[in-house]
Amino acid sequence: MTSHNKPPTLQDVARDAGVSCNTASVVLNGSRSNTRVSEATRERVIRAAANLSYVPNAMARGLAQKRTQAIGILFGVAAGSTDYVTNPYMTGILQGVLEAAGDAGHCVTIYTQGWVSAKVSAPLFRDGRTDGVLVIAPPATADILSGLSALGIPLAAVACEAEVLNIPSADVDNRAGVELVVRHLIHLGHSRIALITGEADMSSTALRTDAFTSAMRDAGLQPDRQLYARCNYSGEGAERAFLSLWNMQDRPTAIFACNDAIAAGVARAARSIGAAIPDELSLVGFDDVPTASMVTPSLTTVRQPLQMIGAEATQMLLGRIAGEVYPATPRLFSPALIVRESTGKVCSR
Amino acid sequence: MTSHNKPPTLQDVARDAGVSCNTASVVLNGSRSNTRVSEATRERVIRAAANLSYVPNAMARGLAQKRTQAIGILFGVAAGSTDYVTNPYMTGILQGVLEAAGDAGHCVTIYTQGWVSAKVSAPLFRDGRTDGVLVIAPPATADILSGLSALGIPLAAVACEAEVLNIPSADVDNRAGVELVVRHLIHLGHSRIALITGEADMSSTALRTDAFTSAMRDAGLQPDRQLYARCNYSGEGAERAFLSLWNMQDRPTAIFACNDAIAAGVARAARSIGAAIPDELSLVGFDDVPTASMVTPSLTTVRQPLQMIGAEATQMLLGRIAGEVYPATPRLFSPALIVRESTGKVCSR
DNA sequence: GGTTTTAATGTAACCGCTTGCAATAGGCAA
DNA sequence: TTGCCTATTGCAAGCGGTTACATTAAAACC
Known part of the structure; x- marks a missing residue:
């Protein structure tokens, strides 16, 4: 024994x-x-x-050579929330991170410390437990990235404004994704297209809003600010956003929800008031979560290669730890439009 | 600067x-x-x-006092697979683990080392990186638990045969969950009820199969072994399992799928051959994944409190690390039957 | 006043591993 | 034979903490 x-x-x-x-x-x-x-x-x-x-012994080795063969991962969560891995976006990224880190023989340590203030939280990451930190979709208002950066901690990021801090990052090509959506809808004859975004302090919100506006203009359509609504990426508030759009005198014929959770909320609200999708309203989401293909009507959405994004960011972080230098411009991954049942030709009436 | x-x-x-x-x-x-x-x-x-x-410095402190304030988590994956967090079961558990560990000021390190053989893999966990390991739903055939146990590594487990090894564990009350399902179906008039299980080497498979048989007997029904089919918990093979049941001369009027992924596969297959749910066939799942409520028809299923299970297992592990002793019998959490649209009265014909 | 307590702080040895540098021992040329 | 080079291997000082134990000084006791 x-x-x-x-x-x-x-x-x-x-x-x-x-x-x-x-x-x-x-x-x-x-x-x-x-x-x-x-x-x-x-x-x-x-x-x-x-x-x-x-x-x-990893502790002794880490102490002696100051490298731990472990990376930390910090999930962007809303202030006060502890929902680290409750949505498919985060878990998709995480899966990619785990695979890439595993391949490189690195452990992955999840940090659960709250996003207090960057001044307070950032030093916690100097505990020598990890060689670097991967930050996933942090709210821009939590200036954790700059806090960590100022301390000289090796970083890489996913889906955030990392360029100005010269931090390597990976993300879906938001602009391309939005263009796919807008072109698809316009091709179906829509012109009054509404946009429902998530939290204002997420980089994707700004990027998608901007891309939406541009794509509309490019198509010769005048974007109508009345048709821009906002709720949370968790889907919270989507019903209200939908209703405010639907109750307009000149309601939209299509809605682009900035993620699938919002789209699900819209679909629910639409059903509850008897608005038919796609006959009266076309609906597009973003992310292509597993549920998107299972619901009725199934959801037209933009698929992003989450695992690839997570893996790429991980490799960048490992590279940075090894002293490599990356361009500050984010590495963008091409999205794909998955056309399903929730979009259709604009109803002629 | x-x-x-x-x-x-x-x-x-x-x-x-x-x-x-x-x-x-x-x-x-x-x-x-x-x-x-x-x-x-x-x-x-x-x-x-x-x-x-x-x-x-966590390394120095860990080296000196031999406690790292970190726990490891090892996900049960099929041999050769790297799907650590690609299903809602694992991520639900993980979320609970993260919250509980965070509350206790512990980090969580995810191990990605493959499940080679227990003799080979187990020693890897003696690298001093963590104070103990949480093992989530491992296949019984991967005798990793006994391997870790033999090395004296503090352990706790979720959803597995840990009792014989005297390892504290948490799980849903499978028996109670199955009884809820069987009673519900019998109440609706079903008597030919089929069972589709997942992998044979998962503890839940044995538990649910056994509970199913007992519950049927308790209701005065003779369980028919012809109506027991098997596929993978990932849903792979569910179509084939369904067809083999459906093509019987005396086909079942209800199917209990051992998880929601299997149920989804069954629903898909049923739709593709025009079998109406719930009119011709009642269908029940297990887990209550987010998708279950979104599909059409929405899925009657058994909800298990994944986060609570994960949190409880974490607390047990932390207790064991602190030297506490727990009873070997698993801590069971009550499931709830969520009745939705996929079950109905047996068709009279 | 001398001795014992007690409070407060410092010394130094580890924890297990890495690594600069010293040391030892052949081998070979001179 | 002596000296020097080279191939091997050992010594010992950290890495940044923790902790048993020694030390000091002030307070308390008889």
């Missing part, structure tokens, strides 16, 4: 192999290329380590 | 406060109640630490 004994240390390996722990260290992590070890010794050490199922 | 300077150490704090680093240490982590420190000194140290935004 080997239960409850302490894990073997490098000293144990060295003793069993009949060498100093210096030699054991050199053998086991292949470093010190200038200092060579004889083949016989190398084998003895490796055999001893295998016999003991030796695993180096 | 304070950029890129090294994080302040305890020595820095001690120097600024004009004390030895012993005193600083004692003040800052409040320990050593036998050794007292004067109020004046205490204040000086605290002020110095605050001025420097001092954060103790």
Whole structure:
């Protein structure tokens, strides 16, 4: 019974192999290329380590060489919220991060510290637990990125304004996604197209709003600010936003919701008041969450490659940790328009 | 600009406060109640630490006191798979874990090491990175739990056979959940009820199959083994399982799918061959994933409190790390039957 | 006043591993 | 034989904390 004994240390390996722990260290992590070890010794050490199922202590190693082989991940959450992984966006990113980090032999540590103020929270990340931090879709108002950046912590980000801070980041190409949506709707004959955005302090809100306006103009349509509504990305407030649009004298024939959760809220509200989708109203979402294909009518939406985005950001972070330099411009991934049942030709009436 | 300077150490704090680093240490982590420190000194140290935004180095602290204030989490995945957080079950548990761990001031580290063999993988968790490991729904065939247990690593588990290993665990009350389903269906007049389970090596499969058989017997019905089918919890193979049941000479009037992903597959297959739900076939799922309420017809299913289960398991793990002892019997959480549109009275024909 | 308590703080040895540098031992040229 | 180079290996000082124990000084006791 080997239960409850302490894990073997490098000293144990060295003793069993009949060498100093210096030699054991050199053998086991292949470093010190200038200092060579004889083949016989190398084998003895490796055999001893295998016999003991030796695993180096990450704390000691981290302390000595100041690299932990772990990265931290910080999810953007609304102030006071603890909903870290309750939506498919975050979990999609996380899955990509886990795969990329795993491939690189890095652990992933999720930070749950609240987003107090950047001055207060940022120093917490200097606890030496991780080599760098990945920040996912933080609200711009939480200036955590600048706080972390000022402390010299290696960073990469997803879906946020990282360019001005010279932080590498990855994101979906929001502009391209919005253009796909607007072109699709216009192609179906819509011209009064409404926009329902999420929180104002998310970078995607500004980007999509701006892209929407441009795309409308490009199509020769005058965007109507009356048709811009706002709620939360969680879907909260979507019903109200929908109703305010629907009760206008000159109501829109299509609504572009900035994510699928908002679109779901709109669909629910539409059904409850008997507005037919897509006959009376076309509806488009963004994200292509699993539910989008299952609902009735199924949702036309923009798919973004979340796992690729998460993986790319992870690789950038690992690169930054290794000292590489990246361009500040975000790495953008192409979205795809998934046309389903919630959009149709504009009703002639 | 304070950029890129090294994080302040305890020595820095001690120097600024004009004390030895012993005193600083004692003040800052409040320990050593036998050794007292004067109020004046205490204040000086605290002020110095605050001025420097001092954060103790987790590696050094972990090395010294052999506790890292971090827990590991290992997701049960199919052999060769890297789908850690791609399904709502895992993310629901994770969310609960994050909240509970965060409340206790612990970090959560996700392990991505593959489930090689228990002999190979288990020692990896002795790297000192975490104080204990939470194992979520592992396949019984991957004897990782026994491997970890043999090494004396503090453990807690979710949804698995942990009792024989004397490992504290939490889970939904599968038996109660299944009974709710069977009673509901019988109440609607069904007697030929089919069961579609997930992988055979998941503890829930055995538990739910057994509970199903018992519940049928308790209702005075003879369970028909012909009506037991199997596929994967991911939903893969659900169509085939459904068709094999549907093509029987004496087909079932109701199907209990062991999770919502399977139920979704069944619903899809049923629609594709024109089998009407619930008119010709009642369908029940398990889990109550977000999609369940959105599909048409919406899915009758069993809701389990995933976040509570995750949080409870976390608290057990933290307790075990602190030396507490828990009963080996799993802590069970009551499920709730959510009746929606996919179940109805048996068709009289 | 001398001795014992007690309060307050400092010293130094670890925790397990990395790494600069010293040390040892053959081998070979001089 | 002596000296020097090179291939191996060991020594020891950290990394940044924690903590048993020693130390000092002031207070309390007889």
